Amino acid sequence: MNEKPSQSSYDVVVVGGGAAGLAAGVALGRARRSVLVVDTGNPRNAPAHGVHNFLTRDGLDPRELQEIGAQEVRQYGGEVVRMSATGASRDEQGFSVDLQDGTVRARRLVVATGLVDQLPEITGLRNHWGRNVIHCPYCHGFEVADQAIGIVGTSAMSGHGAWLFRQWSADIVYFTHTGPELDETRRTQLLARGVRIVDGEIEEVLGDEELTGVRLADGTVVERQALVVAAPVRVNSPVLDALGLAKEPVVMGGVEIGDRYPSGQGGSTSIPGLFLAGNVTDPQAQVVTAAGAGLMAGATANMDLITAETAQAVADFSAR
Ligand SMILES: Cc1cc2nc3c(=O)[nH]c(=O)nc-3n(C[C@H](O)[C@H](O)[C@H](O)COP(=O)(O)OP(=O)(O)OC[C@H]3O[C@@H](n4cnc5c(N)ncnc54)[C@H](O)[C@@H]3O)c2cc1C
Numbered sequence: 177m178n179e180k181p182s183q184s185s186y187d188v189v190v191v192g193g194g195a196a197g198l199a200a201g202v203a204l205g206r207a208r209r210s211v212l213v214v215d216t217g218n219p220r221n222a223p224a225h226g227v228h229n230f231l232t233r234d235g236l237d238p239r240e241l242q243e244i245g246a247q248e249v250r251q252y253g254g255e256v257v258r259m260s261a262t263g264a265s266r267d268e269q270g271f272s273v274d275l276q277d278g279t280v281r282a283r284r285l286v287v288a289t290g291l292v293d294q295l296p297e298i299t300g301l302r303n304h305w306g307r308n309v310i311h312c313p314y315c316h317g318f319e320v321a322d323q324a325i326g327i328v329g330t331s332a333m334s335g336h337g338a339w340l341f342r343q344w345s346a347d348i349v350y351f352t353h354t355g356p357e358l359d360e361t362r363r364t365q366l367l368a369r370g371v372r373i374v375d376g377e378i379e380e381v382l383g384d385e386e387l388t389g390v391r392l393a394d395g396t397v398v399e400r401q402a403l404v405v406a407a408p409v410r411v412n413s414p415v416l417d418a419l420g421l422a423k424e425p426v427v428m429g430g431v432e433i434g435d436r437y438p439s440g441q442g443g444s445t446s447i448p449g450l451f452l453a454g455n456v457t458d459p460q461a462q463v464v465t466a467a468g469a470g471l472m473a474g475a476t477a478n479m480d481l482i483t484a485e486t487a488q489a490v491a492d493f494s495a496r
Contacts, residue, residue, distance in 0.1 A: 179257070180257060180259075180277055180278070181212050181255060181257055181275075181278070181280050182255060183210065183212075183280075184280060184281060185280065185281035185282070186209075186210045186211060186212045186280060186281070186282050186283075187204070187209035187210045187211060187282070187283050187284065187481060188200075188204050188209055188210075188211045188212075188282060188283065188284045188285070188286060188474075188477050188478075188481075189211075189212045189213075189214065189261075189271070189273050189280055189282035189284075189285055189286070190204070190211060190212070190213045190214070190285075190286040190287075190288060190474075191214050191215075191261040191273065191285070191286070191287045191288065191289055191413075191415050192213075192214075192215060192287060192288035192289035192290060192454070192456070193213045193214070193215025193217070193242065193245070193246065193249075193256055193288075194215075194219040194220070194242065194288060194290055194454060194455075194466065195219070195241070195242075195245065195454065195463045195464075195466040195467040195470065196288035196290075196453040196454025196455070196456075196461070196466040196467060196469055196470035196473070197213055197215065197286065197288035197289075197453070197454070197470060198213060198242065198245030198246060198248070198249055198256075198467075198470065199245070199453075199466075199467040199468070199469075199470030199471045199474065200213075200286045200288060200451075200453055200470040200471065200473050200474035200477070201213040201245075201249035201254045201256070201470075201474070202245070202248050202249055202252060202254070202471075202474070203470070203471045203474030203475055203478070204254065204474045204477065204478060205249055205251075205252025205253050205254040206252050207474070207475070207478040208253075209478060209481070210253070210254075211249070211253075211254040211255070212254070212255045212256075212257065212280060212282075213246070213249055213254060213255065213256045213257070214257055214259060214260070214261045214273070214275060215242075215246075215256060215257070215258060215259075216258070216259070216260045217239075217242070217258050219238050219239070219242055219290065220290050220291065220292075220293070220455060221238045221306065221315070221463065222238050222239060222306075223305050223306025223307065224238060224306040224307065224315070224316070225237070225306075225307065226238075227241055227463050228314070228315055228316070228318070228319075229314055229315070229462055229463070229464065230462075230463045230464045230467075231464065238463075241463070257275075259275055259276040259277055260275070260276045261273055261274065261275055261276075261414070261415050262274045262275065262276060262414050262415075263414050263415060263418040264285065264415045264418050264419055265418065265419070266419060266447065266449070266450075269281070269283070270282055270283040270284065270285075270449060271283075271284075271285045271419075271449065271450075273285065273415065274418075283449070283481060284449045284450075284451070284477040284480060284481060285415075285449060285450050285451070286443070286451045286452070286453060286470075286473050286474065286477055287413060287415055287416055287437075287450070287451070287452050287453075287456060288452070288453045288454045288456060288466075288470055288473070289411075289413050289415070289456050290454060290455040290456055291409045291410060291411050291434070291436075291455040291456060291459055292409070292410050292411075292412060293305075293311065293407040293408075293409060294407050294408045294409070294410055294434075295309075295405060295407050296328060296330050296353075296354070296405060296407070298328070298378050298379070298380065298381055299379065299380040299381065300380050300381035300382065300383075301381045301403070301405070303381075303384075304381060304383070304387050304403070308320075308383075308386065308387035308401065308402045308403065309381070309387070309402070309403045309404075309405060310402060310403070310404055310405075311404065311405055311406065311407055313340055313341055313343070313344055314462065315462070317341065317343070317344040318344070320344065320345065320401070320402040321344045321345060322344075322345050322346070322347070323345055323347070323401040323402050324345075324347045324349075324399060324400050324401045324402070325341055325344070325345050325347065325348050325349070325400065325401070325402045325403070325404060326348075326349045326350075326351055326390060326398065326400040326402070326403045326404070327341065327348065327349070327350045327351065327403075327404045328351055328353050328355075328378060328403055328404065328405045328406075329350060329351055329352045329353040329354065329355025329356075329358075330353060330354055330355050330405065330406055330407075331355060331356070331406050331408070331431060331433075332355070332356055332429075332430075332431040333406040333428070333429070333431050333433060334350070334353075334355045334404075334405075334406045335350070335355070335358050335359075335362040335366070336362075336406075336429065337404050337406050338350040338366055338371050338404075339362065339365055339366065339369070339371075341404055342366075342369045342370075342371060346370060348369075348370075348371045348372070349371070349372045349373075349374055349398060349400065350366055350371050350372070350373045350374065351374050351376070351378055351390065351392075351398075352373065352374070352375045352376065353376075353377050353378050354377060358373070374392075374398060376392040376393055376394055376396065377392065377393045378390045378391070378392060378393075379391055379392060379393045381403065382397070386401070387400065387401060387402060387403065388400075388401075390403070406433075408433060408434045409426070409433060409434030409435075409455070409459040410434055410435060411423060411434075411435055411436055411437055411455075411456050413437065413456060416437050416452075416456075419447055419450060420447070421437050421438075421445060421446070421447055421450070422437075423435045423436065423437055424436060424437075424438050426459055433459065434459055436456065436457050436458065436459055437452055437456055437457050438457065439451070439452040439457040441476075442472045442473060442475065442476030442479075443457065443469060443472060443473030443476060444476060449477075449480065451473040451476055451477050452473065453466065453469040453470040453472070453473035453474075454466035454469055454470060457469075
């Protein structure tokens with residue numbers, strides 16, 4: 177890990193060094209571009225013991241994956257620094273990126289800063305996040321298979337969660353908590369599949385190392401080993417805000433689940449030279465697909481540079 181950037185200017189600066197940003201860094205290094213990855217070192221899945229559904233990397237510690245990725249960036253001449261990017265501006269030549277410690281220039285910019293899961297404010301819940309309090313059946317469903325699972329109703333997506341997690345366990349309780357009323361179709365589906373519906377608000381999640389249950393506002397304790405939350409997903413990038421890229425809501429099945437910064441093919445955006453990858457633009461991206469998007473954003477940024485360099489070469493050639 178470099179202490180600080182060794183140069184004042186790079187072909188490409190990548191902000192965010194999770195799976196998406198590091199994959200962009202590797203693609204750009206291999207394309208023989210000078211590349212700087214700026215990262216605060218806090219990937220979204222850091223609380224989890226291991227990464228699942230990443231073929232050949234199953235169970236790897238998320239931070240170890242990040243460390244291996246950073247080594248791979250460096251192996252191709254790229255730099256990775258542990259600091260935050262706090263803003264950016266754009267001019268004819270490219271971007272000035274404000275870092276916690278100084279400013280660097282970039283001809284192209286890739287932003288892969290991920291998202292934040294907004295957990296419900298329930299005493300004790302956060303302590304178990306990523307292990308016994310989970311959100312994604314494909315990330316953790318197998319690890320909690322056949323356990324006593326509780327679904328915390330917070331949004332219309334929570335009913336969907338109960339329906340989905342029934343695939344992993346026959347012992348599912350749906351806590352209405354603060355969620356909207358279940359519609360008749362969903363209620364019937366849950367009851368038909370043996371899901372128990374418990375009315376009332378959860379006040380506390382119980383258990384220290386292991387989760388043991390929940391206590392409702394009326395004092396009832398319901399034993400559970402794992403809880404599922406549908407946490408809204410929020411993006412917050414001072415770099416993209418400073419460049420004027422507006423967020424947009426993400427709607428799934430008619431329900432707003434959070435927001436994202438919009439991008440198109442290869443992560444391209446409405447701002448020339450700016451590319452996005454991973455959860456910052458696609459809240460559904462998993463580690464392997466975030467890495468895939470990072471590769472494509474890196475390749476698209478490289479192609480953009482090649483296009484500009486070729487146009488310049490043609491102009492110089494024609495002027496001879
Ligand atoms: C608890 C949990 C468990 C999960 N388990 C799995 C799993 O098993 N398998 C799976 O495929 N997916 C899993 N996921 C989803 C997975 O975390 C995401 O798909 C993945 O992290 C997206 O990668 P990313 O590179 O887009 O973002 P991230 O991995 O979140 O990386 C973003 C990086 O940008 C950095 N950053 C943010 N802001 C700045 C800034 N201003 N300046 C510099 N750096 C910045 C952050 O510190 C971070 O290192 C899980 C998610 C959660 C919440």
